[in-house]
Structure formats: structure tokens, C-alpha cells
Amino acid sequence: MQACRIAVRDLACRRGDRVLFSGLTLEVGAGEVVQVAGRNGAGKSSLLRILAGLLAPFAGRMERSGSLGLVDERPALDPALPLGRALAFWQRIDGGDCSAAAQRLGLTGLLDVPVRYLSTGQRKRAALSRLIAQDAGIWLLDEPLNGLDREGTALLHDLVAAHAAAGGLAVVASHQPFEITARRVIDLANFAT
Amino acid sequence: MSGVVSALLRRDLARFVGGGMRGGGLLPVLFFLAVAMLFPFAVGPDATTLARTGGGVIWLAALLAAILPLDRLIEPDIETGFFDQWALRGVSEELIVGVRVLAHWLGFGPPLMLAALPSAALLGIDGPTLRTLELGLLAGTPGLAAIGVTVAALTSGLKGGAALAGLLVLPLTVPILIFGAGSLATGGDSGLALTAAVSLVLLAVAPFAGGAAVRAARL
Numbered sequence: 001m002q003a004c005r006i007a008v009r010d011l012a013c014r015r016g017d018r019v020l021f022s023g024l025t026l027e028v029g030a031g032e033v034v035q036v037a038g039r040n041g042a043g044k045s046s047l048l049r050i051l052a053g054l055l056a057p058f059a060g061r062m063e064r065s066g067s068l069g070l071v072d073e074r075p076a077l078d079p080a081l082p083l084g085r086a087l088a089f090w091q092r093i094d095g096g097d098c099s100a101a102a103q104r105l106g107l108t109g110l111l112d113v114p115v116r117y118l119s120t121g122q123r124k125r126a127a128l129s130r131l132i133a134q135d136a137g138i139w140l141l142d143e144p145l146n147g148l149d150r151e152g153t154a155l156l157h158d159l160v161a162a163h164a165a166a167g168g169l170a171v172v173a174s175h176q177p178f179e180i181t182a183r184r185v186i187d188l189a190n191f192a193t
Numbered sequence: 194m195s196g197v198v199s200a201l202l203r204r205d206l207a208r209f210v211g212g213g214m215r216g217g218g219l220l221p222v223l224f225f226l227a228v229a230m231l232f233p234f235a236v237g238p239d240a241t242t243l244a245r246t247g248g249g250v251i252w253l254a255a256l257l258a259a260i261l262p263l264d265r266l267i268e269p270d271i272e273t274g275f276f277d278q279w280a281l282r283g284v285s286e287e288l289i290v291g292v293r294v295l296a297h298w299l300g301f302g303p304p305l306m307l308a309a310l311p312s313a314a315l316l317g318i319d320g321p322t323l324r325t326l327e328l329g330l331l332a333g334t335p336g337l338a339a340i341g342v343t344v345a346a347l348t349s350g351l352k353g354g355a356a357l358a359g360l361l362v363l364p365l366t367v368p369i370l371i372f373g374a375g376s377l378a379t380g381g382d383s384g385l386a387l388t389a390a391v392s393l394v395l396l397a398v399a400p401f402a403g404g405a406a407v408r409a410a411r412l
Contacts, residue, residue, distance in 0.1 A: 054277055054411055068281040074274030078204075092200035093282065 004066025004137030011060035021191035038188030044173035069136030075127040084111030096133035105129040120147035139170040205296030221258035228254035229312030247316030248377035259337040264355035266345035286404030298338035333373040336392030339399035346406035
């Protein structure tokens, strides 16, 4: 895995005519897990999309090295396709082994089921299995605990910890506690304007 | 990179060609045939009238059939997060839109040309006219596909985007319709060449316009 790092300086985010946060300075290096906390609407998802390069920041600078993986509420799996074939599409793009990843997430019995019949938690697991097969250095997880059961939550903590131990970094946006794995917690309330 | 292109193309072909999307891929062709079949009922069975207007009817039917799948071309992939994931991996929107134009054309162009054969028989179109018609469709449908994908990208994420897309596509197809259907009246190759020229321009523009539209729609 290549060395990965994210550094932002004086970042500000505007949605519509509201500035959600400003003056956010953050540096995350290899092996670190950072949780972004904050109330609903504080800009957690927007911050992750800025870090992913999908949203232009209102102000501030960002440096980033390493390949990106993102899990948000949209799993990017074809709803009509069986899960196995939907994951196989990303395997053709990313390389990696999607069946091993699916097994790790406990999805082996669901590979024949069309994605649209899966529950919220199963879809989240499917998106996470796409993420670990991708083998990206930077993990951006937007509310990854939504829909996951207790066992899935524990599994996610294990996956993030293993990812950090292997030299990756993770930024986790969650309003639920993620302190088991995350050593640093950034509360966006401190940067609200 | 070629691996990415082939993966994208395989996925798009599975969705847009033949029975893709649970048979939805066949709908434009069935629609086209239905229009060609209904036309004689509407204007009466007079053979000379049918033969004289039939080519134009087939062109109009092709135009309408190209509009049918517009809302499924780009919007679902934005909604399910595919475009975000491609952007993370550095796959450009231009490439994706270009591949999609190709897949969309393969999904409705060649089937429409096949369906034009029974339609021509129903409308009493003679051999030389049919040849001009088929060549015109070959030259014009890639342009229709390019317009369709571009407009689908522009209207993705809008409320009532599907109806708006249909409304936006029709005026843009006027040059193709004029030259394509016009080549039937003159029987000349110049109309076909102009149709192909319009198509080529549209094909060249579509990936960039569509890609920019997808990026602009990103929230």
C-alpha cells in the first residue's frame, strides 16, 4: 500500500448560502483513524466529499496522496443484478478479490440475491466489501454504522483497525461513538460559523 | 485503462442492449414497430400515400423511439453513486459518457435498422427507397444517441427531468431529421453525407458536454 496522507488548511464549506464550517485544519497520516463528529447538518458528509475531491471547498487548501475509497449511503451496486455480479463489476475495475471480501463481510449466502432485495445493513456490508476489495489507502466512511447490527459494528471496527495497522488511514464521519478505533475525534461544532 | 473501458462497456451493453433492464432495452424497438403499424390505420390503406410518406414516418418513429430510454441513461448511475465512485478512481466522466453513447447506440440503432425492414413492408416502401432509408438510419442514429446521452446528462437530477429531456432532444434532432428524411425525397447521397456529418459533430461533442453536465450535477 502506498504512503497516504491528507492535510487540509483553513477549510471552509458552503452549502447554498450557509457556511457550515470554516477554519478547519486537519492532518491525517498513515495508520491514523479520525472520527468526524457533529450534529445533523454540521457538514460531516460535506467534509468527506471535499476530502474525496467530489465537492469544491469554499475556502482553504487540501493536499492528498494515496488512493481513495468511499462508502456513503449509496452503495454503487446495480440494483437489478445479483450481488455477486454487482461486486464483480468493481472487481474488474479495481482488481482485488471480491469473493474473499464478501466472505469477510458475511455475504457469501447472499451472492445470488439481487441488490434491491437486500436490507439496509446488507447493502452497507456489500459496500464495505467493495471497499476492502478495492485496497485503497484512504478510507472515507460516511455514517458507516447506519444499518449495521451489533456484530456488523464490531466487524467494521476490526476492519478499520486492521486497515490502520496495515498503514492505511481512515476518516469516519459518524454521530455515533466510534472511539473504540478512532484515536482522534474532530467535532465540527468547534468550527461552526 | 483498457480494462476499465471494457468493464464499463460490458456493463453498459448488458443494461442497454436487447433484453437488458428486464426487457426494457427492447421497448424502443417495439414502440417503433407499433408506430409503423398504426400509421396505415390512421391515414388509410392507400398504397401510394403510404409509400410517399412512409419513409418520413419511419424517421419520426425512430426519433420518438430514441427518446424513450432517456431517463435511464445517466440518472440511475448518479443516484446509486456510480459516478462518485468512478471519480474517486480517476475514471473521467468523458470516458464514461463516450462509452455510454456507444452502448446506447448499439442498444437502439441496429435493432431499429432491423425493425425498419418489416415496417417498410407494412408501409409499402420500395427497394431503392428502403436502401436510402437504411443508410440514412445508419448515418443518423449515432447522432441521435449522442444527443440523447448529452441531454440525459444535462437533465439528470432535475424534477420532471424525463419530460424535459424529451422536449430538449426534439429541436436538437432537427438537422438529422431534415437531412436524413430529405435524402429520401431526393434519393441522393448528399443528404446521407450531411446526415453523417451532423452525427459526427454530435458524437465529437457529446462526451465533453455530457461529462461536464455530470460534473456540474454533482452535489
